[in-house]
Amino acid sequence: MVIKELHIISNGKMPIEQLHEILMDIHPYVTMIHLREKQKTAKELFQAVEQLAKDIPLSKIIINDRVDVAVTAGTAGVQLAGHSLDAVHVKKAFPLLKVGTSIHSYEEAHQEGADFLLYGHVFPSKSKPGLPPKGLEELTKLSQLNIPVIAIGGITPENTPQVLQAGADGIAVMSGVFDSCNPLDAVKAYTMALHKQS
């Protein structure tokens, strides 16, 4: 059985205490937790990781953009956006760090140094209002490359089977979990959908 990955992405909107409570419940069901807290300073991010690490394994935590916070706080990895350092430079300096890169097209897929790609948004998403979704066709093309592809954007437990059939190695979810009135139930529903397909 191939395990499909479930990444969840913080939305940068909740107090860290609230995020902590939710993560305590859901972390056993998720592969990776991305801290995407763009408004936080390096110090605030470091302190957030310190707090979360009391209950959440650092091996599941990925920091958005700030490689320095990831390295000093000892998290598993970093998620790089287009405005971030290049994966190749990050991997050269920190070979043990798990490096994800966020891409929006097949053309952006050749990211030397990246361990996985986060591709999207595949479906219409509240996080990307007004932007046309990418759909599943390019995802299929991406999944034939020799690097894991995690799909993101508007993914629900209901459409998860389509995403996996298109070839994704996993899914990443933000609002589907954090905007849910019951994040634990939401995560369990995603987990079920992922397991059905494995």
Add this chain to the structure above:
Amino acid sequence: MVIKELHIISNGKMPIEQLHEILMDIHPYVTMIHLREKQKTAKELFQAVEQLAKDIPLSKIIINDRVDVAVTAGTAGVQLAGHSLDAVHVKKAFPLLKVGTSIHSYEEAHQEGADFLLYGHVFPSKSKPGLPPKGLEELTKLSQLNIPVIAIGGITPENTPQVLQAGADGIAVMSGVFDSCNPLDAVKAYTMALHKQS
């Protein structure tokens, strides 16, 4: 002869090409060049360093806040503000990196892991409009600690002797150089003032 240091701090306002031209002229006269480009992304900062490194020794370049850019781009060090990672964590992860911390009082001086302190602003400064300057008394107290103290804020070639007499190990200048119509002449005037006192 004790060499007093001259640090210059970029103002985040000029195109990198213009900064590059000025730095080509003045770098032989300065100890350290701080890239304080708060609006730039990690990628932009990295690219700026790549460009500057064609003509400026990396051993003179210090990056504000972004430890990851400093490490991946191979600059001499990093300047940490109150919102940055703690010096002790940075030094532990990157023992070879030169670590400066920016402080505004004697109470903030005990920064484990820091190689030098940047203290100010000592005189009224255009960069800190409306904020009362710290004056020289606390600088004297700081200079008795076992760590180099670089003074910043409203320093001119004319008041440099006072700053050194107060015990500073060097000075840091932003507008005094970058707002000058002749940055090279300005740097030479600072250099003269520093040498007179050495």
